[in-house]
Amino acid sequence: MMRFVLIAGIVMPTVVLAGSLQFSDHSDTLPLAHVYDGGWEHFVGGGVAVFDCNGDGYPDFLAAGGENPVRLFVNQTNGAEWKFSDGRFAPVTGVTGAYPLDVEGDGLVDLMVLRVGANQIYRGIGDCVFEQVGRDYGFRSDEHWSTAFSATWEGDNLLPTLALGNYVDKSDPDGPFEACDVNQLYRPKNGLYITPVTLSPGHCALSMLFSDWQRTGKPDLRVSNDRHYYVRNGSEQMWQMQDLRLLGPGDGWDPISIWGMGIASQDITGDQRPEVVLTSMGDQLMQIATPDGFDAAPFSIGTYAHRPFTGGDGRPSTGWHAEFGDVNNDGREDLFIAKGNVDQMPGSAMKDPNNLLMQGADGIFVEMADQAGVATLERSRGAALVDIDRDGLLDLVVVNRRAPLELYRNISDATGNWLAITPRNSGANTFAIGSWIELRDKTGRISTKELTIGGGHVGGQLGPIHFGLGANDTTDVRVIWPDGGVSDWIDVKANQFIALWRQDSGKLRITKD
Helix, strand or coil: CCCECCCCCCCCCCCCCCCCCCEEECHHHCCCCCEEECCHHHCCCCCEEEECCCCCCCCEEEECCECCCCEEEEECCECCECCEEECCCCCCCCEEEEEEECCCCCCCCEEEEEEEEECEEEEECCCCCEEEECCCCCCCCCEEEEEEEEEECCCCCCCCEEEEEECECCCCCCCCCCCECCEEEECEECCEECCCEEECCCCCEEEEEEECCCCCCCCEEEEEEEHHHHCCCCCCEEEECCCCEECCHHHCCCCCCCECCCEEEECCCCCCCCEEEECCECCCEEEEEECCEEEECCHHHCCCCCCCCCCCCCCCCEEEEEEEECCCCCCCCEEEEEECCCCCCCCCCCCCCCEEEEECCCCCEEECHHHHCCCCCCEEEEEEEECCCCCCCCEEEEEEECCECEEEEECCCCCCEEEEEEEECCCCCCCCCCCEEEEECCCCCEEEEECCEECECCECECCCEEEEEECCCEEEEEEECCCCCECCCEEEECCCEEEEEECCCCCEEEEEC
């Protein structure tokens, strides 16, 4: 039985900032209007991968196109003057989304590109140039309709473990209902990927996330599934990686059945365990982490966002990408949710604005998308909260189905201090995926973020981890590394981009990032 937990009052109050929350539409700074389009295979998908592909510190991004070619937008912003160029990337079509990661441990960002067709790995070779690889690592992909991905590093493996989630099996003559494809787990052996392990049953995965949700030091694989196609006997899933088995109630995992679309993960209660938001058709379910598993948050928390708050359409909402981020740097995580009808589903809202839910000191989230200027009524899919111009404020990228991609600059005033951190690990896992960054303020309050690849809806980020600090102009920082090693606490000043390099002594070497 699903329990509900009251969380108001658990989040420690921080500074209350007075000022306006405002975004400015900067879509016209892109060199072309990019649209995620296509037939029924692209009702889902539409992700965006955000990363720095040329080492200048500014985030670039690759946007899925569906039947249109994928597009790489290279960031050439200079201060307040935003500018992007059309990057050199293969004109590949059928792309549902992409995730950045450093596959071969050379410090250059690579890309896992998910497709309706064979999935592809593209190696970054510098200066935003990519080349298709795969067989170099032993990676081979059959024809699938892939819509979910996550990656982690296990043990001393040089290559990451890759989880690929597949939607409907298009070859099933009785589909699409009750015709979900199986998922796949690629594990390396002796420096090459071997034949993938089948993760079955599959229930039409639309998001995956490796996360150390119980803080045991070993991540498990969460899979969010679409009830529209599994119809019966399906649920959200959690795979224990050590034994490769599905967890159940005896493991603290109570299966639930929703129209699962995306996963957002972030500790908001201060207990160093990550909460999750699961987007869906209708309610967007927040689950609060407990020592025994998860409890459903009460409706009063304000995150369920089950119907449009503007636009005049009262039918249920359809959520896709969800992402936490401190938009006004007050020290509390806010939540963006991309919304949009699958296509023309009559039971769901057609005018379905995106949500920007701002967290208050009491732990309650309040809708501010309309006031902030980001309540688009297009069919949104993928998105990213990212500091495009390195001014310390999170900006917004939104991919729309059958409408141009949108780009918004955060121009809010009276915001708090901030810190952007990039942990750098020795060995193969150069970006320290699986690490936890902890910040401790003067009161002893600890803010925690887990470094992951996956979640969202068919897109994610690899780059600086953003913390809002409120009125604090310094903070203590430490890193808990993927192998369990813990760095010393160090004191750092606010309002800067830094890289934290792991040292054998346990100390951290700090460089400007």
